[in-house]
Amino acid sequence: MELIWQGLVEAVRLIATGDPEILQIAWLSVQISGSATLLSLLAGVPAGMALALARFPGRSLCVALVNTGMGLPPVVVGLFVSLFLWRSGPLGFLGFLYTPTAMVVAQFIIAAPIVTGLTIAAMQQLNPRLRLQLLALGASRWQLLWLLMREARLPLLAAVMAGFGGVISEVGASMMVGGNLQGQTRVLTTATVLETSKGNFDLAIALSVILLLLAFSVNYLLTCIQQRGRTP
Amino acid sequence: MRWMRGEKQWWGLGVAVAAGLVLGQLAIPAPVPAAQAVILSTTTSTQDSGLLDVLVPLFQKRTGYTVKAISVGTGQALALAARGEADVCLVHAPDAEKKYVSEGLLLNRRLVMHNDFLIVGPAGDPARIKGLASAADALRRLAEAKITFVSRGDNSGTHQLEKKLWKEAELDPSGAWYLQAGQGMGATLVIAWEKQAYSLTDRGTFLAFKKRVQLVPLVEKDRILLNIYSVLEPDPTKFPRINVAGGKAFADFMVSKEAQDIIRTFGTEKFGEPLFFPDAGKREEAL
Incomplete structure (x- = not known):
């Protein structure tokens, strides 16, 4: 109990004093996971809409693959991204391994199926008649997609939160492709693992608390946006 | 229509956050040139x-x-x-x-x-290995008495030495008493402490975890360690x-x-x- 208390005190101290290393680590976590989430939105929302609205052979297979991908284990992603980015791997010439870019790539692969899957669900829970009505009112194809997206904005924001939550809290892939390099690729989760293995449990607890606060702040912001229309 | 206006502001905020993140991404230190x-x-x-x-x-x-x-x-x-x-x-x-x-x-x-490495265990030393000169003898005693031993089990340097010791003791450890943590040294020591078990550790990690893990050194200074x-x-x-x-x-x-x-x-x-x-x-x- 005393240890947990020490950790909480340490967390407050680190936040209050604005410890530069912790700030750098926290900001890097937000940048990497934020970028990965943004990229996964750019890819996942159109892909999800296409899978939800289009009819083509093999569609069920694609949806099943996306749904499986929603539970993609981060360490598996980390391993395969590492193998591709190794010097001897097919993308080794890029020199991306152990850089933030590699971490964004890995986190994108983790987040994209989550966003895609939840977009499919969001689109499919819309009343199918809405689509017919919009078309009958003369909406163009792009207007139709835009209006459907607006109609599904609440579950789409939930998709953003799930995607971001999935990657900010992930440690396996970040550790493997980032290497947990101080000042370069160390994020809150990998720093927590390191401090735990060093036996600095109070610092590890403090880092966890900061991670939770960070995840909470981002989700609170998104929830505020999401619930905006709910309370007139 | 009031909420429409509000919604636009939120979209604006979202775009601003997104732009900030992308710009921030550019500010991440550029990868170091390969030669350096x-x-x-x-x-x-x-x-x-x-x-x-x-x-x-x-x-x-x-x-x-x-x-x-x-x-x-x-x-x-x-x-x-x-x-x-x-x-x-x-x-x-x-x-x-x-x-x-x-x-x-x-x-x-x-x-x-x-x-150096050392074999650590609970202060009560139920297997009575304290002070043995040979680390392999100590492990043999643990195996014979089937007293819990926590191994790294991760092919690390420590684990490789442990395997060498078992080989020297002419034993192939297995059974419920032989736990393979598959984790780092610190985590393995914590498991050994929680289970009041024995383990093989490097001295550095053992000292670093002294506050959290009150196991005691039992066998040390064997040349193989x-x-x-x-x-x-x-x-x-x-x-x-x-x-x-x-x-x-x-x-x-x-x-x-x-x-x-x-x-x-x-x-x-x-x-x-x-x-x-x-x-x-x-x-x-x-x-």
């Missing part, structure tokens, strides 16, 4: 003990290289270097190292430092992409007088005794 980055694959104990935090910045200052230290188990650290995925490795598994050298994958093995760290470089003729000069510079630095002097006193302040003993230029048999 040295990838060091090493064992967790060099990082967890804090030794790298002292030596790496000094090396960077002296040479202008940037070190990317990847801390993994010694098995993986050696395998990475032997595939040319690292430019130099700092590891502690002499038998495995010599095997890679004899296969021609790694070159120029040089001793850097040593410390020496924990010897060496630097090795991958064969540059086999791997076109490695940073040969950078890797060699780091290996040279580790055996330089400056680094060896730091190693000699490192840890004294925090633990009351040094964690490592410098060995540059010595022969393994002379330790």
Whole structure:
């Protein structure tokens, strides 16, 4: 109990004093996971809409693959991204391994199926008649997609939160492709693992608390946006 | 229509946050040019003990290289270097190292430092191994009494030594009493402590976890328990992409007088005794 208390005190101290290393680590976590989430939105929302609205052979297979991908284990992603980015791997010439870019790539692969899957669900829970009505009112194809997206904005924001939550809290892939390099690729989760293995449990607890606060702040912001229309 | 206006503001905020993140991404330090980055694959104990935090910045200052230290188990650290995925490795598994050298994958093995392993267990010592001169005898007693032993089980340097001890004891440990943690040394010690079990640990990690883990040293100073760290470089003729000069510079630095002097006193302040003993230029048999 005393240890947990020490950790909480340490967390407050680190936040209050604005410890530069912790700030750098926290900001890097937000940048990497934020970028990965943004990229996964750019890819996942159109892909999800296409899978939800289009009819083509093999569609069920694609949806099943996306749904499986929603539970993609981060360490598996980390391993395969590492193998591709190794010097001897097919993308080794890029020199991306152990850089933030590699971490964004890995986190994108983790987040994209989550966003895609939840977009499919969001689109499919819309009343199918809405689509017919919009078309009958003369909406163009792009207007139709835009209006459907607006109609599904609440579950789409939930998709953003799930995607971001999935990657900010992930440690396996970040550790493997980032290497947990101080000042370069160390994020809150990998720093927590390191401090735990060093036996600095109070610092590890403090880092966890900061991670939770960070995840909470981002989700609170998104929830505020999401619930905006709910309370007139 | 009021809410419409509000919604637009929120969209604006969202776009601003998105733009900020993308711009921020650009501000992340650009990747270091390959010629200046040295990838060091090493064992967790060099990082967890804090030794790298002292030596790496000094090396960077002296040479202008940037070190990317990847801390993994010694098995993986050696395998990475032997595939040319690292430019130099700092590891502690002499038998495995010599095997890679004899296969021609790694070159120029040089001793850097040593410390020692010890068998730790609960203060009550239910297996009565305290003070035994031979570590293999101690393990044999644990196996015979089927008293819980927590192994790293991760092919790390520590685990490789443990396997060597079992081999010497002519035993193949298995059963409910033999737990394989598959984790780092610190986590393994915590498991051993929670289960009031025995374990094999390096002295550095044991000292670092003294506050959390109140196991006591029971068998130590057997010659086989020496924990010897060496630097090795991958064969540059086999791997076109490695940073040969950078890797060699780091290996040279580790055996330089400056680094060896730091190693000699490192840890004294925090633990009351040094964690490592410098060995540059010595022969393994002379330790």
